[in-house]
Amino acid sequence: MVTEELPPPMALFRMVSGFYVSRAIYVAARLGIADLLAAGPRSHGELAKATGTHASSLRRVLRLLASVAVFAEEADGSFALTPIGACLRTGVPGSMHAVALLFGGITDKAWGDLLYSVETGDPAFNRVFGMDTFSYMAMHPDEAANFDKAMSGFTGQIAIAVAAAYDFSTFRMVVDVGGGNGTLLAGILKANRTLRGSLFEQPHVAERARELIRDSGLGDRCDVLGGDFFREVPGGGDAYILKHVIHDWDDERAKAILESCRRAMDPASKLLIVEGVYPPRIDASDESRGAASNDVNMLVCTGGRQRSEDEFRSLFHAAGLRLTRIIPTPARVGVIEGVRG
Secondary structure (H helix, E strand, O other): OOOOOOOOOHHHHHHHHHHHHHHHHHHHHHOOOOOHOOOOOOOOOHHHHHHOOHHHHHHHHHHHHHHOOEEEOOOOEEEEEHHHOOOOOOOOOOOOOHHEEEHHOHHHHHHHHHHHHHHHHHOHHHHHHHHOOOHHHHHHHHHHHHHHHHHHHHHHHHHHHHHHHHHOOOOEEEEOOOOOHHHHHHHHHHOOOOOOOEEEOHHHHHHHHHHHHOOOOOOOEEEEEEOOOOOOOOOOOEEEEOOHHHOOHEEEEEEHHHHHHHHHHOOOEEEEEOOOOOOOOOOOOHHHHHHHHOOOOOOHHOOOOOOHHHHHHHHHOOOOEEEEEEOOOOOOOOEEEEEEO
């Protein structure tokens, strides 16, 4: 969104009304419009018939999305996919369909109570849904499955970036703590053919991870274990990796997770946190916007936070660890390396 050439009031109005577009994208994703357009342009009447919607109302929403290049309105009034809109297709590389459903659905509802989080410091998600994010996902398997799909797209790119930026060749066994459905660990194992892995997750999440590991052909090199990382994590790892785990929690609970890892680590083991690092100063760059947006999303949805290098260093020290270095990657996450203090 270009704001530099707009008068300040109009630039602010574009920001204030930004939810018009995000909610329209959610509707298009729910209706599967991009998949319906995959074979070529179609009229709004055809799309309405295929989706069981009100034709003229659907056209109005599609025209809104055409105004931001999600779709294109052709000379004959039909609608076609653009490169941006093609990302809303399902089952294609780079698909953002699940992301649109996640952020336009439960995440959007939680953000509607942002003021509550600012007033109390507590996650709005808990008040909106009556339970924390992790309990909600455990009780709503369809939402959990969509969350997995949404995160897998990001994680696949992160896995490639991390495997390229960090040298895993000296390790025999990597333990992925809170590894979700296994996308990151699978990517690292595929890039390092002699490496073995162990994925550790909540029992109901571990079941989904077993399927991905098996389907990836890595069952002979990777175990999947269920448990509670606040209590203990498996031993025997040369490296313990946590991707987008620590940012889900406040300092006290993040420290407890790191202490569990430290107890499992050998003297020579490495701890690797894969997360964004909050820049020392926020400006108008895309990098800053991404960091600040993710930070507030953690406030709203989990009660966690995005941390700076100094904050990571302090957290490591509190858990009996020592931060040794941060390796940047092209995926806008760093590999934050630590050892036992």
